[in-house]
Amino acid sequence: DAGITQSPRYKITETGRQVTLMCHQTWSHSYMFWYRQDLGHGLRLIYYSAAADITDKGEVPDGYVVSRSKTENFPLTLESATRSQTSVYFCASSDWGGGGASYNEQFFGPGTRLTVL
Amino acid sequence: AQSVTQPDIHITVSEGASLELRCNYSYGATPYLFWYVQSPGQGLQLLLKYFSGDTLVQGIKGFEAEFKRSQSSFNLRKPSVHWSDAAEYFCAVGAEGGGNKLTFGTGTQLKVEL
Numbered sequence: 001d002a003g004i005t006q007s008p009r010y011k012i013t014e015t016g017r018q019v020t021l022m023c024h025q026t027w028s029h030s031y032m033f034w035y036r037q038d039l040g041h042g043l044r045l046i047y048y049s050a051a052a053d054i055t056d057k058g059e060v061p062d063g064y065v066v067s068r069s070k071t072e073n074f075p076l077t078l079e080s081a082t083r084s085q086t087s088v089y090f091c092a093s094s095d096w097g098g099g100g101a102s103y104n105e106q107f108f109g110p111g112t113r114l115t116v117l
Numbered sequence: 118a119q120s121v122t123q124p125d126i127h128i129t130v131s132e133g134a135s136l137e138l139r140c141n142y143s144y145g146a147t148p149y150l151f152w153y154v155q156s157p158g159q160g161l162q163l164l165l166k167y168f169s170g171d172t173l174v175q176g177i178k179g180f181e182a183e184f185k186r187s188q189s190s191f192n193l194r195k196p197s198v199h200w201s202d203a204a205e206y207f208c209a210v211g212a213e214g215g216g217n218k219l220t221f222g223t224g225t226q227l228k229v230e231l
Contacts, residue, residue, distance in 0.1 A: 042123075042221045042222055044221075048218060050216055059220075092161075103215075106163075106219065
């Protein structure tokens, strides 16, 4: 399927377990992003990637690890899940800006609802 | 660092009424500004964006927004709201040289009364 997909859509885990959230896009976009969405905070950037093998921290990176060995995939790993990581996680992708602009539209996946017990 | 404020957490309007959602940003230079909409259980969809040029931008679904540098605002408007517009709306700002990263506001939840 074309577009951006996330798996799983729902996940329940326990404190201390490792969890990996998957993100896959079919557009070959250069940029990929991971956000978490919490009530009262909107969307906050966890990590982003400008290209394969290039990643950088966002606003709330602690407790998360990312990798990007292939352009189309950008998995997010919670190494030791905590209850404060209960959230809805969104992956997004974007191409380079056009017409000299530094920005372009971000396309969002459907989200993964993660519950940490 | 840039920031975004959406002062209204919840707004309720009647179907057919006009709508204005407020967004104020903090950034020294000309920002890149976006409005996204999120329907329940869905990801975010771009409504419109402002990079430069005409300060009144048109988007999808009949929405428009006006960039006002003097007020550091980018308010979203629609002349006549439809029940299907009920959703959460997010304003976002990007900074020059920011590597395509966006800072989002906390969102405004729109309820439409029939």
